[in-house]
Amino acid sequence: MKVTGLFLEVLGGETKNPPPIWMMRQAGRYLPEYRATRAEAGSFLDLCATPRLAAEVTLQPIRRFDFDAAIIFSDILVVVMALGHGVRFDEGPKLEPLTTADTLDSNPQNWTKAFAPVYEALGLVRGNLEPSKALLGFAGAPWTLATYLAGGGNDEQKNAKLWAYRDPQGFGRLIDLLSACVATHLTGQIKAGADAVQIFDSWAAGLPPDLFERWVVQPTADVVRRVREAIPSARIIGFPRGASQSGLEHYAQATGVNAISLDGSVSLDWAAGKLETVLQGNLDPLALVAGGEALRRGVAGILQATRTVPFIFNLGHGILPPTPIEHVHELVKLVRAAA
Amino acid sequence: MKVTGLFLEVLGGETKNPPPIWMMRQAGRYLPEYRATRAEAGSFLDLCATPRLAAEVTLQPIRRFDFDAAIIFSDILVVVMALGHGVRFDEGPKLEPLTTADTLDSNPQNWTKAFAPVYEALGLVRGNLEPSKALLGFAGAPWTLATYLAGGGNDEQKNAKLWAYRDPQGFGRLIDLLSACVATHLTGQIKAGADAVQIFDSWAAGLPPDLFERWVVQPTADVVRRVREAIPSARIIGFPRGASQSGLEHYAQATGVNAISLDGSVSLDWAAGKLETVLQGNLDPLALVAGGEALRRGVAGILQATRTVPFIFNLGHGILPPTPIEHVHELVKLVRAAA
Numbered sequence: 001m002k003v004t005g006l007f008l009e010v011l012g013g014e015t016k017n018p019p020p021i022w023m024m025r026q027a028g029r030y031l032p033e034y035r036a037t038r039a040e041a042g043s044f045l046d047l048c049a050t051p052r053l054a055a056e057v058t059l060q061p062i063r064r065f066d067f068d069a070a071i072i073f074s075d076i077l078v079v080v081m082a083l084g085h086g087v088r089f090d091e092g093p094k095l096e097p098l099t100t101a102d103t104l105d106s107n108p109q110n111w112t113k114a115f116a117p118v119y120e121a122l123g124l125v126r127g128n129l130e131p132s133k134a135l136l137g138f139a140g141a142p143w144t145l146a147t148y149l150a151g152g153g154n155d156e157q158k159n160a161k162l163w164a165y166r167d168p169q170g171f172g173r174l175i176d177l178l179s180a181c182v183a184t185h186l187t188g189q190i191k192a193g194a195d196a197v198q199i200f201d202s203w204a205a206g207l208p209p210d211l212f213e214r215w216v217v218q219p220t221a222d223v224v225r226r227v228r229e230a231i232p233s234a235r236i237i238g239f240p241r242g243a244s245q246s247g248l249e250h251y252a253q254a255t256g257v258n259a260i261s262l263d264g265s266v267s268l269d270w271a272a273g274k275l276e277t278v279l280q281g282n283l284d285p286l287a288l289v290a291g292g293e294a295l296r297r298g299v300a301g302i303l304q305a306t307r308t309v310p311f312i313f314n315l316g317h318g319i320l321p322p323t324p325i326e327h328v329h330e331l332v333k334l335v336r337a338a339a
Numbered sequence: 340m341k342v343t344g345l346f347l348e349v350l351g352g353e354t355k356n357p358p359p360i361w362m363m364r365q366a367g368r369y370l371p372e373y374r375a376t377r378a379e380a381g382s383f384l385d386l387c388a389t390p391r392l393a394a395e396v397t398l399q400p401i402r403r404f405d406f407d408a409a410i411i412f413s414d415i416l417v418v419v420m421a422l423g424h425g426v427r428f429d430e431g432p433k434l435e436p437l438t439t440a441d442t443l444d445s446n447p448q449n450w451t452k453a454f455a456p457v458y459e460a461l462g463l464v465r466g467n468l469e470p471s472k473a474l475l476g477f478a479g480a481p482w483t484l485a486t487y488l489a490g491g492g493n494d495e496q497k498n499a500k501l502w503a504y505r506d507p508q509g510f511g512r513l514i515d516l517l518s519a520c521v522a523t524h525l526t527g528q529i530k531a532g533a534d535a536v537q538i539f540d541s542w543a544a545g546l547p548p549d550l551f552e553r554w555v556v557q558p559t560a561d562v563v564r565r566v567r568e569a570i571p572s573a574r575i576i577g578f579p580r581g582a583s584q585s586g587l588e589h590y591a592q593a594t595g596v597n598a599i600s601l602d603g604s605v606s607l608d609w610a611a612g613k614l615e616t617v618l619q620g621n622l623d624p625l626a627l628v629a630g631g632e633a634l635r636r637g638v639a640g641i642l643q644a645t646r647t648v649p650f651i652f653n654l655g656h657g658i659l660p661p662t663p664i665e666h667v668h669e670l671v672k673l674v675r676a677a678a
Binding site for chain 2: 158161162165166205206207208209210211212242244245246247263264265266267270284286287289290292294297298301316
């Protein structure tokens with residue numbers, strides 16, 4: 001089956017008005033059908049590990065909103081679990097804080113075994129998704145996964161930063177192992193049917209420029225290089241959330257990603273002028289919760305700023321559980337009315 | 340008494356090597372003498388409200404480290420309390436979430452009564468501080484205070500952003516009242532002996548550009564205008580923590596502050612080239628916790644980037660409680676060795 005369509009055309013560098021649209025966390029708690037399937041599955045981890053149900057929730061937002069891309073339902077911490085480190089979900093992930101990479105499982109065959117349910121779910125989704133819709137895989141970036149491992153799931157990056165400052169070599173070994181595992185998982189997802197993949201660096205904010213270079217840009221470049229060694233045509237979106245503008249320019253030049261997803265604080269006027277790559281983003285999820293004038297102004301500003309560049313409409317971060325469904329319908333209507 | 344010295348010379352626009360140095364939260368829990376005075380006072384709020392003890396902890400880091408500036412020991416939430424809204428400290432501030440500005444006390448005479456202990460403490464400090472050392476007052480910025488009021492002290496900005504999106508006029512009334520009260524307090528502190536004041540916008544990160552303009556830049560400009568109406572020569576430092584680079588450029592041009600304090604994620608090479616104002620910052624507080632090579636490299640990079648511009652050495656955020664005191668001594672030595 002040849003997959004084409006608006007999303008992949010833009011990711012390939014074409015400029016389209018209206019742009020393609022999808023939303024981070026589009027398969028999620030704001031949808032009653034998601035909540036029903038989640039209840040059937042049991043826990044969040046059970047849902048991730050049951051291919052039939054993960055495929056079902058992946059397809060739900062496409063049926064309801066006709067988005068241009070589906071993103072496989074999974075979690076960035078599957079990489080951590082594949083490395084043999086336990087994760088418990090209890091209002092957010094809880095991990096035993098890690099202080100050395102030596103206790104992690106470095107056997108790629110074990111990783112692939114752990115990733116098998118994700119690959120099976122991708123196959124199920126691709127078989128039920130029309131060829132004009134793209135299917136996305138994803139993984140957490142090495143730095144973000146390291147912040148969870150070092151910090152026990154606390155969303156502060158303090159432990160990871162302290163480790164990186166005090167013991168750059170030991171921390172580097174952790175990052176290298178994570179890079180290898182992330183690259184393996186992204187490659188596996190593309191082989192299983194993903195048309196493109198996104199690397200989520202959710203905790204890239206607030207890093208001094210030298211740490212951003214060493215622990216965000218270089219490992220991401222390493223992941224991209226490894227994936228392209230296996231699949232030269234791999235299409236990769238990077239999302240260094242909270243990166244500074246200087247950081248974004250450097251990330252765009254140095255990592256080799258095909259596109260950059262921008263959080264809501266980034267000026268798209270600036271990005272369209274400065275970042276020579278495909279852009280994705282960046283409506284504030286709270287503007288979508290609020291709806292009304294805030295939503296209309298937010299969407300209009302984004303569409304205006306990105307008219308002349310290859311651009312994929314998205315949120316600046318995941319959709320929030322209290323988002324009214326009618327606001328999402330309104331969003332899709334506003335974006336598709338762009339000319 | 341005529342106060343002069345390195346800090347005020349640089350704040351006035353002169354370039355000095357070595358630069359002056361002070362640290363945000365320099366009177367704090369990392370110091371045993373602070374912990375002793377705090378125990379004598381009872382609670383954190385008791386310490387803020389007892390001028391003799393607040394003055395004592397303000398002077399402690401000057402005695403120990405010979406910093407170029409003292410900052411009065413107080414809290415950004417004194418403005419909230421002056422407006423008649425209760426604040427409880429219990430591992431961070433706890434407030435009843437506010438949904439309308441109408442319940443706040445808009446009588447400036449009551450505000451000034453509430454601020455009296457801060458002014459008394461400033462007088463005590465100034466009398467015991469040599470004239471070569473500057474004394475700083477401070478206040479929270481209207482946006483940051485609004486995030487505490489709307490969110491109940493939760494450090495997410497969600498409630499404030501939602502309020503601003505849904506009801507910009509009602510939220511604007513809150514911001515206007517906060518701006519008036521903040522300006523009153525900054526003016527009062529300068530009259531009581533502060534040589535300069537700093538406006539802390541601790542939660543300015545992650546705002547879309549139009550929200551940053553409307554709720555950070557404009558209210559700060561309003562505060563600066565009000566303070567200068569009362570005291571035309573008032574020296575004001577702004578600290579929009581987490582602002583984007585485009586945001587910082589706009590803040591520098593539009594608010595009228597004399598200097599901008601930068602968080603640790605901002606490239607000082609970029610800032611020294613682009614921001615036409617006095618700079619302050621921006622060592623990562625975790626590099627100071629780590630010490631050793633991380634500290635030496637961090638300090639060297641900052642000093643190198645700022646050699647040719649008016650610059651005040653500081654941290655990118657407040658010093659952390661686990662910081663070893665000998666690392667602070669090392670920091671001061673490294674900065675004072677700059678030539």
